[in-house]
Amino acid sequence: MTFEAADRVDSVPPSGIRRFFELAEEMDDIISLGVGEPDFSAPWAAREAAIASLERGQTSYTANRGKRELRDRIADYEASTHNLQYDPDEEILVTAGASEGLDLAFRALLNPGDSIAIAQPCYVSYIPGATFAGIDVIDVPTRAEDEFKLTREVLESSGAAEADALVYCYPNNPTGATMTAEEMASVAAFCRENDLLVFADEIYADLTYEHDHTSIATLPGMRERTVVFNGFSKAFAMTGFRLGYAMAPPEAIEAMNRIHQYSMLSAPTTAQHAAIEALDNCRDEVTDMAAQYDRRRKYVLTRFEEMGLDCFPAAGAFYAFPECPWDDAGEFAESLLQEKRVAVVPGTAFGEGGSGHLRVSYATGLDDLKEAMARIESFLN
Amino acid sequence: MSSRREILDLLRENARYTTEDIARLTDYSESEVAEAIEEFEEAGVIRGYGAVVDWNAVETDEERVRATVELNVTLDRETSYDDISDRIAKFPEVTSLRLVSGDYDFDLEVEGDSMREVSHFISDKIAPIPEITQTVTHYIMESYKEQGMEFDDHDDDDRLSVSP
16 A cells, blocks of 8 residues: 555646746745735734733634634624624634635535636635535636626626536735626626525735725625635735634534534634734734735836736736736746746636736835836846 | 825835836826925925934944933023024034923934044033033934834745745
8 A cells, every 4th residue: 555645636736836936946036026925024013912822821722713802803803894794603713814714615515516616817726625625616717808807797608607606816816806896796696696605705805906895795695695705814914824714604604613623623823812913903004014015006007007018907915917928928937037037927827817917916025026127127128 | 096195105215216116106197296296395394315324234433323312491481492492403413303291301312423422512512501401311322223114134035935
């Protein structure tokens, strides 16, 4: 008997960004615009709360669903910022990052053989997560001409009506696309008409720049069929704390918690202490970081325009998604890295609909960003 | 939509941003930025531009000594805080002067080439001003943060160079 990956694991290809990671790691003095996490450290007050909790010896498990004080604050926060009403007792589950929440939803709320429509390009874990859960994937490639928004048209043409659930992320990684309330309403109508569950990854909700973020769960008839995922990684710059949460009606949270209690027991305790402090006292930092991303966003979009690089006005997260001037975006990204020492990620790494584009992360200090843009400009000439 | 306040914030962050940079970072055009800066300067909102220097990192034998000085004063019918501050602020050795609440009245920052020079300045020029009743001098021994900028170098980016 020897170790071999199980079939469902074996069927998942290695991540498309792995190659770039390996190339970039071998090089010195690169400027990376290929990073999918904030360049800021977590707010100091949150870090200090984590340290203080360790000093007090608070190193035990918490309740499976997360500390009650944290769930209370999450409920208040979501009510005041995103107009979402969830009961901290029965409708919120604190997870090890939003990623764990999504994995739980795939396994706890769908059966092997069910199908899920995945709006793409998308975060790299959705398709593997569905595959590990034995769920069939229906690709829903969003289109450059729609600025990578999810529309009724692409949902219909991709056969999403046959799916049991839909998963998407807006504001979007990798495109930076956002959805207005109206645009979200047409997706909601489609989901109601075709009786789809919705897994709404809203991890970038607070990084929406041109308009307010609208959660699909606030729209009529949607709360009962939606699981909303959010967390502390992006807006609070707390990626390494690994802390997220899922919000849904009690029966969904109960099912997800059944896996969570056996596989994870509880989300990291130290991180939960930091998150309580983050929600109590770090909102100003979030606003300030968002303002800085917004400036960089404007800078990058203006520079792309000056270079003649086609790029829709991405209004969320910390990504721009310009059209690649070469036929092969992978080749372009590799040459840019080799010749100019600037790392970007080809859109193909994020699934259908991403081809011909580049993900450019502006979660990088302005000095580096300016230099990187100058290098890209000289590469293009 | 950007506000003109954002132009001030950006200049405070880095006074060497060009008008072109600021235009790219905001919703303003380059000429609007230039106009706003000119107006700020004319109105005395922007009083000047300077570098934030970590003197410990300057490789020279020249020493810069800085001290903060607490000043207590007495006022009378003819003398206001403004009259006193005018007299103190004129000295080039004084780098900042603020009226503060609490146990003392003025918070003064003084710079000189040596401790001797700074103490002489306080005893010869500041202490003899008739309204000043007390001075307490604190020499600055180490500076960790100035004008919002931390002087430590442990802020290396430890993120993976490419991540999803």
